[in-house]
Amino acid sequence: MSRSPVVARRRLGAALRELRTAAGLKLEDAARTLDCSMSKVSRLENGKGVPRHRDVRDLVELFGAAAREREDELMRLVADSLSAGEGLVTDFRDVFEGAVVSNEVSRYLALEQDATAISAFEPFLVPGLLQTAEFAEAVVGFFYPERTRGERRRLVDLRMQRQEVLRRPGKGRLRFAVVIAEQALRRPIGGPAVMRKQLEHLAGQLRDGLSEVEFRVAPLDLVHAGVLGGPFAVLRFADEQDQDVVYLEGRDGATYLETEEQVRRYGETFAALLEACPDRAGSIAIVERAAELISS
Structure with a gap:
């Protein structure tokens, strides 16, 4: 079931932060992978940034096996984050x-x-x-x-x-x-x-x-x-x-x-x-x- 873009972004950000922390990585590691600023990664993890499919896939590869097991879930959240929402x-x-x-x-x-x-x-x-x-x-x-x-x-x-x-x-x-x-x-x-x-x-x-x-x-x-x-x-x-x-x-x-x-x-x-x-x-x-x- 789809959810509102705002809620999807919050959930996606929390999941990415959890996976990054579990992998023992810092914000700067994620920023280096995406070739972006740490503030952009921080906004993504706080549910304030608009996610891109490619960026999330790159982070999945960076975070390792635990992230790959959740890749389908993460990509659904990306889709919900970019949807028009309902109501x-x-x-x-x-x-x-x-x-x-x-x-x-x-x-x-x-x-x-x-x-x-x-x-x-x-x-x-x-x-x-x-x-x-x-x-x-x-x-x-x-x-x-x-x-x-x-x-x-x-x-x-x-x-x-x-x-x-x-x-x-x-x-x-x-x-x-x-x-x-x-x-x-x-x-x-x-x-x-x-x-x-x-x-x-x-x-x-x-x-x-x-x-x-x-x-x-x-x-x-x-x-x-x-x-x-x-x-x-x-x-x-x-x-x-x-x-x-x-x-x-x-x-x-x-x-x-x-x-x-x-x-x-x-x-x-x-x-x-x-x-x-x-x-x-x-x-x-x-x-x-x-x-x-x-x-x-």
């Missing part, structure tokens, strides 16, 4: 290939589609997976003011399509846990009417549906280490070969943390923050109260 990436190819969003954001959106569980802290905004179209339009307008109206419309459509991961049938549905800081509910993005509709929509969704979304609000008076940083998300994947990852979003770009220790640390931070917040019912009540305050 979101294909439907919005104009957005991804037209550089409407950054490479870091594109990578996150692709990983989001393949993740089985995401734990996210959002201190500034209602997260994209729970936004209304009107709220999303206001957010897109703030972050992409230089884009044409048509491009911004496509970004809103993309954001709405992303939400399908919460409605997939059975085991394919994303397990989404989110903590939103209360101040994010008080900021009238798009104006009072848009924000009120967003909050009412959010409360209604959580009361009447989306029962599998684990939702909490971090109150304004909550003093906890987890609320003192910026937004982050821990993405987990069903297949053990797909490395779990932490996504950190900032004004000037995004960072990915992929070591087991980093993922563990952020996972523990999120779990502690979740425990410190009011329960689901109490959190929904905070959302409803915020909507009333905006209305008054």
Whole structure:
């Protein structure tokens, strides 16, 4: 079964790094074989470079017998890495290939589609997976003011399509846990009417549906280490070969943390923050109260 190009590249890179290390070789050995820079090999192993069939075959020969036993698997991953993919990436190819969003954001959106569980802290905004179209339009307008109206419309459509991961049938549905800081509910993005509709929509969704979304609000008076940083998300994947990852979003770009220790640390931070917040019912009540305050 084919997988998204982003996930295939991550898996291919991890396999190549594992085989190189097992063979007792360094990055410079691989770079010498491919007649390229060590940074190119590093990008390939980190799932950020676009692989070439010839390069991977040359590395297989360099790495020896263990790599040759996995050559078919590696070449399938190369093919998946170069494919158009399916679903979101294909439907919005104009957005991804037209550089409407950054490479870091594109990578996150692709990983989001393949993740089985995401734990996210959002201190500034209602997260994209729970936004209304009107709220999303206001957010897109703030972050992409230089884009044409048509491009911004496509970004809103993309954001709405992303939400399908919460409605997939059975085991394919994303397990989404989110903590939103209360101040994010008080900021009238798009104006009072848009924000009120967003909050009412959010409360209604959580009361009447989306029962599998684990939702909490971090109150304004909550003093906890987890609320003192910026937004982050821990993405987990069903297949053990797909490395779990932490996504950190900032004004000037995004960072990915992929070591087991980093993922563990952020996972523990999120779990502690979740425990410190009011329960689901109490959190929904905070959302409803915020909507009333905006209305008054």
